[in-house]
Amino acid sequence: MYKGLDFVISEAGKYGIRLVLSLANNYENFGGNKQYVDWGRSQGQYLTSDDDFFRNSVVKGFYKNHIKTVLTRRNSITGVVYKDDPTIMAWELMNEPRCTSDPSGRTIQTLSSST
Numbered sequence: 001m002y003k004g005l006d007f008v009i010s011e012a013g014k015y016g017i018r019l020v021l022s023l024a025n026n027y028e029n030f031g032g033n034k035q036y037v038d039w040g041r042s043q044g045q046y047l048t049s050d051d052d053f054f055r056n057s058v059v060k061g062f063y064k065n066h067i068k069t070v071l072t073r074r075n076s077i078t079g080v081v082y083k084d085d086p087t088i089m090a091w092e093l094m095n096e097p098r099c100t101s102d103p104s105g106r107t108i109q110t111l112s113s114s115t
Helices: 003-014 032-042 050-054 057-071 106-114
Strands: 019-022 088-092
Touching: 003 019, 032 050, 032 057, 050 057, 050 106
Parallel strands: 019 088
Antiparallel strands: none
16 A cells, blocks of 8 residues: 555655655545544544544544554565654644634644654
8 A cells, every 4th residue: 555655755856855754644536534434434533524523532642543554654665663753744634624613623633742
């Protein structure tokens, strides 16, 4: 599944390009937090909105497992673990996060403190 990303990171490194990798996306066209909520529902969680991504411990556990999987992946081309690869200059927890049920932004801020 990650072999394409292995290649992109390897090639970027060859050319001195630094990457910012996003660990999730707000938009369902790209999986998004809705996918995590759907997985939670399939595990019997009572979830009423996609905003439950930020609140439900089971759903947040799926997300944390994803982060751990990505950060600890060893690139099949370079042999470097992603979290140690200098080609990756930054990690984005989520692209364009939104929690429409909390316009204050406090709920989204819990994402960074709980990961």
